[in-house]
Amino acid sequence: MTEDTTALRSAADTVLSRLVGAEEGTARLREDQWRAVEALVAHGRRTLVVQRTGWGKSAVYFVATALLRGRGAGPTVIISPLLALMRNQVEAAARAGIRAHTINSSNAEEWEGIQAEVGAGEVDVLLVSPERLNNPDFRDQVLPKLASTTGLLVVDEAHCISDWGHDFRPDYRRLRTMLADLPPGVPVLATTATANARVTADVAEQLGTGLSGGEGEGALVLRGPLERESLSLGVLRLPDAAHRLAWLADHLESLPGSGIIYTLTVAAADEITAFLRQRGHAVASYSGRTENADRQAAEADLLANRVKALVATSALGMGFDKPDLGFVVHVGSPSSPIAYYQQVGRAGRGVDHADVLLLPGPEDAAIWRYFASLAFPPEEQVRRTLEILETADRPLSVPALEARVDLRRSRLEIMLKVLDVDGAVRRVRGGWTATGEPWAYDTDRYAWVARQREAEQEAMREYAGTTQCRMEFLRRQLDDEQAAPCGRCDNCAGARYSPEVSSAALDAARAALGRPGVEIEPRKMWPTGLDAMGVALKGRIAAAEQSQSGRALGRLSDIGWGNRLRPLFTEGAADQPVPPEAVDAMVQVLADWAKGPGGWASGEPDAPSRPVGVVSLASRRRGVLIESLSSRLAQVGRMPLLGRIEYAPGESPGGVPRSNSAQRVRTLHDAFTLPADLVAALQADPGPVLLVDDYADTGWTLAIAARMLRRAGATAVFPLVLAVQG
Missing domain, CATH: 3.40.50.300 (P-loop containing nucleotide triphosphate hydrolases)
Incomplete structure (x- = not known):
């Protein structure tokens, strides 16, 4: 020097x-x-x-x-x-x-x-x-x-x-x-x-x-080389979600120090947190829905070892620094080995040994597909957005664009950011404007990125099943030329943890995952911008036209009922009668709902009266499923089947976009009709009704149907569906 x-x-x-x-x-x-x-x-x-x-x-x-x-x-x-x-x-x-x-x-x-x-x-x-x-x-x-x-x-x-x-x-x-x-x-x-x-x-x-x-x-x-000499990697293949929860309950305290339990969805994080707390473990949930103050408190608790683990989504990722973090467990596989390596790298920074375990599940691929569906939109939708911005006489906010573009808000915002980076649009006070600069849709690049994502997903499947060194596998995925067998992972040195679970923990896990019922909050405000689309709806939905709080059997993204319901909703699944176990669970949901706050059997002074009948929604994809569910619930509840809300002439469920709220309401508000016999039944015996459908995503189908029923004479509408997405 x-x-x-x-x-x-x-x-x-x-x-x-x-x-x-x-x-x-x-x-x-x-x-x-x-x-x-x-x-x-x-x-x-x-x-x-x-x-x-x-x-x-x-x-x-x-x-x-x-x-x-x-x-x-x-x-x-x-x-x-x-x-x-x-x-x-x-x-x-x-x-x-x-x-x-x-x-x-x-x-x-x-x-x-x-x-x-x-x-x-x-x-x-x-x-x-x-x-x-x-x-x-x-x-x-x-x-x-x-x-x-x-x-x-x-x-x-x-x-x-x-x-x-x-x-x-x-x-x-x-x-x-x-x-x-x-x-x-x-x-x-x-x-x-x-x-x-x-x-x-x-x-x-x-x-x-x-x-x-x-x-x-x-x-x-x-x-430099990406070797982490403190990490011992392993994979535990367990039969089902109940075994995974039971394993955590039985083995969490034997994991070194404190750590992170990663999940793929918010629903799973909440589910696992609730179960582990029930089993006496000090854990906290951490996700994109966690309030900022609660996030800070959770981070501080983990840093001070006041909790054994944070049960977290990828919201707890880059930058969280706890040198003595002793373990990272994944309940479900991330879609990329590179993302996985980044998350497990939170552990073992300042200690000689940290355990890293992957507990893959059958729902992983479905969750990967869902997140992949949020990728950059097709060229037609992008061009439509640019055309709208170019012809607008003022900057347009995202809500204003939602009324004109068939994209969910999250995808719309990401698309605008990409277009901004490419110089085609610009964010200004009041919203977004087009710059007029030429822009090309890079089809080849977007397709390559999609193929890359698919290759990464396949690599994660290979990682879970490989008999070779797991650390070497991950390092090679990052093109680490110095990758070599680590001598520490379960394939190199033998498994450190048994897959065995206790019968008590397994019974408790099955009970927790089998507990049905998810609340569906009613829609209370119409989307903005509907007047520009020729739909005369705005502001607050009138109280006399709203539905009550609804219920679903489970979320498709959770690891309990989600795993059992998902086969009914996968692309190409046969339309079939509702499974008996789902009917039994829905009956339990109804019973719990009736006795709970706001339920018709709650005994509260302002509680609505018991439903006078069941109304179903038409479906050309899952009509058998919905009708069989409606019939069974009416039979068990000793209520009449009042009828079915039909599609209006010329309307089809294929024409209803599963996108942003404004576009969905625009399509739905004239999509249905009430048959005369259903209207007559409502007027002959006015009272609350149970509205049955297969699935709720945005909640707007239920809101539109409830409004029609309320206007036709129903004094209250209780929506009940098999599954929700979120």
Whole structure:
């Protein structure tokens, strides 16, 4: 080293010592950590670091920040995807004497003050969520100044930039604009633990240049082996969902330390949490539906080992840092081995041993297919959206677009973000506008990505069934050239855990999973924008036209009744009479419903009277299923079958889009008719009715049908279906 390099290295190690809480000068950067710091601070390079979780990527940007600030550089801007990551990073920065703040959706009231502190030079690190990059005010007023004064730009979890990666996020692609606006010589650091060779090349290219070039040119790529020597991987194939829950109940306390139980759906997370609590385990649920304050409390409880585990969806993922996390269990397989490796990498960072177990289930493939259905829309729908925006005389909000485009809100928002990144639309105050720039639908790329997703799903099936080293398998999926047998996984060293479960736990699990009944909240507000579609409905649905709270036997996404109901609803399934076990369970749902709050047998002063009859909904796909269910419920409940709501002449269930609310209501509001004999029955004996259907997704079919029944004389409508999606 030259004298200057030696001094820089010494200063870097001093900062590192403060960061990790060691005696000054006793901590030392790893060789690749130092190479990254040197490239950023001494040479202003753009650098991509691909290293395993726990390697210390955050140490690189905090050390580089301290050194650059010492040289008079502007603040470091870290683009960070998750709130958990931001909270961890702010705390870590403080240990090194680095003043860090964050701007994200949960602290809007602090933005103005933080921006003032940044302008005054009082902030060393600003953590920004990628979504902020296209907030109109932030993008137009804050971002240009921030880009001109940034001393170091950090892109954390950089695989999100690449749509070849497992967790592509359109907002991240806006970083290309920020990169283009940076003054010459401003260093850029991109970091990730989960990037195969293709994603690595794509991210490096998006940093502005290719992988080759001299000093100061090209992106310096520092890619290390992805081996995690602390992890012992294993797979337990158990007969059914009840055995998986029973296994958790019996073996959770024997897993080392505290950890994470990952699930594929929110419903499964809630189900497992409730069961484990019932069995005396200290666990908490964590998902995208968890309130921010509850998320923070759950994270704090896990960090302090006040709970044995968080039962979480992928909402608890990138950035959550607990060095002594002792285990990660997956109830259900993620759809990608790369995503799986990222999640299991939460464990074993600061301990010698951590257990990683996969408990695959038969519902996994169906859940994969559901999430795949949310992919980028077909070209026809994209072109339709662009045409609407181009001809609009003002910016259109997402709700306004929903009334004109046949897409669910989540897909519509993702599509707009992609189009924004591609320059075809722009988000402004009041909504979205078209830019008029030419845009091409990249059919080949979208098809390739879809095929890639299918290949990843097949790889997860292979992982669960392989007899070879599991760690080597995962490392090869990430193109780790140094992959070799680990000697620790169940295939290398033998299984560490028995699949046996106790009869008591299994009986309890079967009882929990067999407990039927899911509440269906009634629709109370009409979607916005219906008047523009010629539908004279708006505002609150009149109380005299609403349904009561409804019930479903189960969710298709859960691991209890969902597994039993799913075969009835798969594409191409035969229309058949309702299974006897489902009828028995529906009778129990009715009994519990009647006696519960708001039920007709609850004894409450304002409770409705008992249903006077059963009404079914027409279906050309599952008519036998619905009619057999209606008949059996009427027979068991000793109620008359009043009739069936029919499709209006020329209407067909195939014409009802399962998309956003406005489009669905537009199609449904004239789709049904009440036969004269049904109307006569309602008027002859006015009272509550039981409305029976097979499935509820958006809830609008039930809402429209209930409105018709109420207007025809029913004093209350109780919707009852076999299954709901969510």
